[in-house]
Amino acid sequence: MAQPLVQIRNLHFARGDKIIFDGVDMDIQAGRITAVMGPSGTGKTTLLKLIGGQLIPDQGEIIVDGQNVHRLKRADLYRLRKKMGMLFQSGALLTDLSVFENIAYPLREHTNLSDSMIRSMVLIKLQAVGLSTAHGLMPSELSGGMARRVALARALALDPMMIMYDEPFTGQDPISLGVLVKLIRDTNHALKLTSILVSHDVTETLSIADDVTIISEGKLVAHGTRDEIMHSESPWVRQFVDGEADGPVPFHYPGDSIEHQLMQEVK
Amino acid sequence: MIHPVNSLTRLGRGTLFLLKVLAGIPQLFVRFGLVTKQMYSVGVQTLLIILVAGLFVGMVLALQLHYTLSTFGAEDTLGLLVDLALVRELGPVVAALLFAGRAGSALTAEIGLMKATEQLSGLEMMAVDPVERIIAPRFLAGFLSLPLLAAIFSAVGILGGYMVGVDFLGVDSGAFWSQIQAKVDFYDDVMNGVIKSIVFGFIVSWIAVFEGYDCLPTSEGVASATTRTVVNSSLAVLGMDFVLTAIMFN
Ligand SMILES: Nc1ncnc2c1ncn2[C@@H]1O[C@H](COP(=O)(O)OP(=O)(O)OP(=O)(O)O)[C@@H](O)[C@H]1O
Ligand SMILES: [Mg+2]
Numbered sequence: 001m002a003q004p005l006v007q008i009r010n011l012h013f014a015r016g017d018k019i020i021f022d023g024v025d026m027d028i029q030a031g032r033i034t035a036v037m038g039p040s041g042t043g044k045t046t047l048l049k050l051i052g053g054q055l056i057p058d059q060g061e062i063i064v065d066g067q068n069v070h071r072l073k074r075a076d077l078y079r080l081r082k083k084m085g086m087l088f089q090s091g092a093l094l095t096d097l098s099v100f101e102n103i104a105y106p107l108r109e110h111t112n113l114s115d116s117m118i119r120s121m122v123l124i125k126l127q128a129v130g131l132s133t134a135h136g137l138m139p140s141e142l143s144g145g146m147a148r149r150v151a152l153a154r155a156l157a158l159d160p161m162m163i164m165y166d167e168p169f170t171g172q173d174p175i176s177l178g179v180l181v182k183l184i185r186d187t188n189h190a191l192k193l194t195s196i197l198v199s200h201d202v203t204e205t206l207s208i209a210d211d212v213t214i215i216s217e218g219k220l221v222a223h224g225t226r227d228e229i230m231h232s233e234s235p236w237v238r239q240f241v242d243g244e245a246d247g248p249v250p251f252h253y254p255g256d257s258i259e260h261q262l263m264q265e266v267k
Numbered sequence: 268m269i270h271p272v273n274s275l276t277r278l279g280r281g282t283l284f285l286l287k288v289l290a291g292i293p294q295l296f297v298r299f300g301l302v303t304k305q306m307y308s309v310g311v312q313t314l315l316i317i318l319v320a321g322l323f324v325g326m327v328l329a330l331q332l333h334y335t336l337s338t339f340g341a342e343d344t345l346g347l348l349v350d351l352a353l354v355r356e357l358g359p360v361v362a363a364l365l366f367a368g369r370a371g372s373a374l375t376a377e378i379g380l381m382k383a384t385e386q387l388s389g390l391e392m393m394a395v396d397p398v399e400r401i402i403a404p405r406f407l408a409g410f411l412s413l414p415l416l417a418a419i420f421s422a423v424g425i426l427g428g429y430m431v432g433v434d435f436l437g438v439d440s441g442a443f444w445s446q447i448q449a450k451v452d453f454y455d456d457v458m459n460g461v462i463k464s465i466v467f468g469f470i471v472s473w474i475a476v477f478e479g480y481d482c483l484p485t486s487e488g489v490a491s492a493t494t495r496t497v498v499n500s501s502l503a504v505l506g507m508d509f510v511l512t513a514i515m516f517n
Contacts, residue, residue: 049388052391052392054388054391054392078394078396079394081391081392081393081394082393082394084392085392086389086392088385088388088389088392089385090384090385092384092385092386092388092389093386093389094386094389094390095380095381095384095386105393105395106393106394106395109393109394109395110394151389154393158393
């Protein structure tokens with residue numbers, strides 16, 4: 001197999017006293033869709049921010065396209081980021097710019113293209129996400145699903161080599177969900193991208209992912225191709241894939257047991 | 268809940284942040300449009316309240332001073348006193364307080380919301396430095412706007428003083444202006460007032476952008492950062508005013 005596009009080695013990261021990653025190793029293969037799943041609050045968003053170089057690990061390294069993200073000088077980090085698109089949980093569109101200007105923004109910042117070239121490129125990207133008529137709207141006039149598609153168009157504007165999706169499916173109606181699933185799969189294949197897909201929508205995610213990683217409590221619990229994960233015998237994986245409330249992955253936030261707390265109340 | 272160590276680390280973070288913002292300013296000369304756009308929005312927000320407040324402060328000053336001056340038969344110096352009070356003191360200070368309450372709080376809220384809605388992170392991931400593109404133009408616009416607003420405040424205040432003093436209380440119009448012309452010193456009075464408003468513009472804009480950038484990215488975080496901007500920058504303006512006055516007029 002070729003060199004992985006993203007290599008994570010012995011990653012440690014803590015926020016204050018709370019340990020979020022406790023020695024994670026992981027490879028993300030080029031040209032594939034890798035899903036990262038895990039319970040809410042395990043640090044999936046944090047992982048994407050670490051890969052993008054917005055947060056600095058306490059220990060360990062992250063190598064993207066042969067470069068150690070956290071050793072890069074600022075200018076080199078910015079050069080690398082132009083090759084990484086990221087779709088934020090909220091879309092993160094600039095609220096004071098129209099849809100058109102939002103997508104044109106990275107082009108205006110990083111290229112010397114003429115206005116007419118920028119205009120054609122923006123319209124092509126909007127067409128790709130099925131919103132070519134929405135270019136005059138402001139972000140506040142978009143539905144959540146439309147905003148995410150615009151954000152995808154913006155993330156694609158600079159023709160990146162990889163895209164990180166943070167929970168693209170949450171809060172979508174079944175139709176826009178279907179549209180997004182198809183869009184993520186098709187862009188990945190048509191543009192030969194590498195995608196990292198963070199999500200806890202098991203069905204949708206498993207329908208498009210090539211590889212699946214499950215993290216919980218700071219550790220990597222399982223990693224494999226989609227088929228390996230779907231037929232895994234491991235109770236960790238089964239709990240997640242079958243969506244059972246309690247099992248090896250605790251449903252409750254760790255701490256004092258409820259029985260114990262109730263007893264203390266009585267005393 | 269003021270903790271000395273926390274306050275010190277905040278001051279340190281604020282200073283480092285200020286250095287980053289200042290480093291972004293040279294870039295703005297090629298993109299001055301970003302700054303004029305922000306100055307326009309600061310102007311729209313504050314011009315009306317500056318005009319109204321300036322007019323009333325000038326009118327009240329004239330009423331109060333005329334009452335005292337007339338007991339000495341010194342009504343002719345009314346114009347001079349109104350002018351000095353506004354140019355040296357009330358123009359820079361009251362304009363800065365109004366500016367903090369209107370434009371400073373709006374600035375903090377805007378930046379804080381951009382942080383809470385991941386717009387700043389989004390820019391970073393597009394390889395665009397949010398300090399250069401978002402913060403620095405807003406800081407510079409605030410810093411440049413306040414001296415202009417303070418000058419407008421003083422000018423309108425003097426007109427208010429003229430209306431009350433000359434039109435209603437019967438002070439001689441020629442005396443009103445000629446006293447100003449003869450006794451106001453450009454460097455000692457006018458320039459010192461301008462220096463004050465430059466310093467206040469710097470402080471209020473710094474506090475406003477830092478509180479916004481440093482806030483917790485939640486609705487409560489943005490709300491309390493906005494309050495902190497108004498309280499801290501008002502106190503800082505009044506404190507600095509004392510220091511500057513002590514230096515200038517001694
Ligand atoms: N800015 C922050 N400051 C302090 N702690 C934070 C911050 N952001 C996140 N955390 C903590 O880090 C942990 C991981 O957060 P993260 O957002 O990465 O989780 P997640 O897996 O993306 O969850 P979700 O599925 O709900 O989006 C959480 O427990 C959260 O409380
Ligand atoms: Mg998240």
